[in-house]
Structure formats: structure tokens, C-alpha cells
Amino acid sequence: MILEEQLGGQEILNAGVYGENGQTSEGATSARDASSDSEALTDRRHGIVLEGIGLSYRGGKVLKQALDDINMKLEPGELVVVLGPSGCGKTSLLNIIAGYLRPTRGMITINGQRHTAPDSDVGVVFQQANLFPWLSLARNIEFGLRMKGMPKARRKERVAYFLEMMGLTSSAGMLPHQLSGGMKQRAAIARTLATEPEIVLLDEPFSALDALTRENMQAHLRQIWSRTGKCMFFITHDVDEALLLASRLVVMHPGPGRIVEDFANPLTTGDTQRPFSEIRASQEYTVLRQFLVSRIGGH
């Protein structure tokens, strides 16, 4: 039975599917037809467009193909969650979007400009917060703004704004070692958002946190996302985290890394602030969870 039927005919998969061999995969029904998908994808004027991205790593004389023909468009206001088994190329793809790695094939554009190296259009949040240990929390958030040459008064204003957004105002003067894991990660997200990137890449940002802090951080991230309207590209191994947060779900398979599912998350469509408890209690959650688990495992 295809996923659409499992969910009672609801129109669920409408973000455009760029699956294996360009086909929609079993269970994926795109609301757009193939031609409008490809037109949207080749409109490079807005958003982040990845076209034909391939990557091979060289190990001595051997080339290992890590990514093959990745095509996707990332738009403002999307929270794209990428799932897939270990080694399917999630981090490689993130590193390419960050500009840390040059793809072997294909290209990325951001609002029509070729993107080939790290720049302020792209912010990255890692698993570990990597704050400067000698700087206070506020100074850590301010750091990137100083580097950009922003005048002091504006820096102060912006830091205060993001401290408030993250619920960190009362901890502004503390050093990283005085903060909990969740506070450090909130500071890292604030530091990234403060520089106003077009896209924020998050590589398993909550995987080092305990379960309760992790759930708090998920709720926090969702609020920040809807408040800032940023495009976020979020990697996780956690299917539940993906289902609660994503506006769009992407599944990758290895050998070589490629996208096999790419669809709007029906659990959050129309209500991005739907309570987690309500999402978890819905029948669609169970069905979609099973579907994702089978798609991640079935390669």
C-alpha cells in the first residue's frame, strides 16, 4: 500500500520529489508534475539551488563516489530535515552547501550567485557548540558581527535581540564552561543566526544532549525558525526528531549517496507550531514513522 493510501488519501507529499533516476519513488506523490519541478529547480534567481551535485573522495589511487546527482532547491522558511543511514553522505552534502567541500560535479547557487566557498550567506551549527572558551556568551554571539565590521551600537542591539530570543539574557556574562549543554547549543545557534545567513545548516545539533534538554531544544528551534523565517537544513539520525521538526523531509541512501524521498511533512503542514504531544498522538505519525524507518533501512 502506498503511503498516501496509508494516510487515508491525504495529499501529503507535495514538496517535489527528486528521487532515484529522477522518478518519484513508491509511496511518494508529487503535487507538482515533473516539468514544473524542473522549471522550479532551474530558476536560480531565489533560494539555494543544488544542481547535479556529485562528490568523489580520493583515497590513494582509488576514487570513492560519496554523492551522485543531488538536485534540490532550498527556499526561505523551510525546515528541511535530512535522514539516512550512516555513510549515505549527509555530512558531505552539508559540507558542500557550507562551502567547506567543492563538489566534483554540479553547482550550487544562492540567490543566483555561484557558491563555491564558505561565506556569510551560510551559517553552520555543529554537534558541539564550539564556543570560544575565553569569551562570555554575549561576546561569543557578537564575534561574527565584529568580524563583519558592524558598528558597536548595532552589535549591542543585535546581541541583545538574540540573547532574548534564546532565553539567555540573564546568562549574557557567563563563560561557556559555566553553561549547560542546552545553553551552549542555544548560544551556538544565536551566534549563527546573528550574522543573518540565508541558510542555517545544523549537523545533528542535539545528539549530544540528554533526552529532556533535547526535547526543549527541539521546541526552541521550531519557535526560532518560525520567528526568523530562515531556511534551515537539519541533519539527524532520529526519526522522531525529524517528524516533529521538519516542514520538509528528505531521505538519502548510500552507495553512492542520493536522495530517494523529498516531501512536505504532512504532520506540520498548515500548523508549524502544532504541539509535539498532539503530533505524536496522531495516527499519521505512526504511519509516517513506519514509512520513514522502512525507507531508511530498506536500501
Ligand SMILES: Nc1ncnc2c1ncn2[C@@H]1O[C@H](COP(=O)(O)OP(=O)(O)OP(=O)(O)O)[C@@H](O)[C@H]1O
Ligand atoms: N574525507 C573522506 N575521505 C574519504 N571518504 C570519506 C571522507 N569523508 C566521508 N567519506 C565517505 O563518504 C561517505 C559519506 O560519508 P558522510 O560522512 O558524508 O556520511 P553521513 O551520512 O554523514 O554518515 P554519518 O551519519 O555516519 O555521519 C562514506 O562512505 C564515508 O566513508
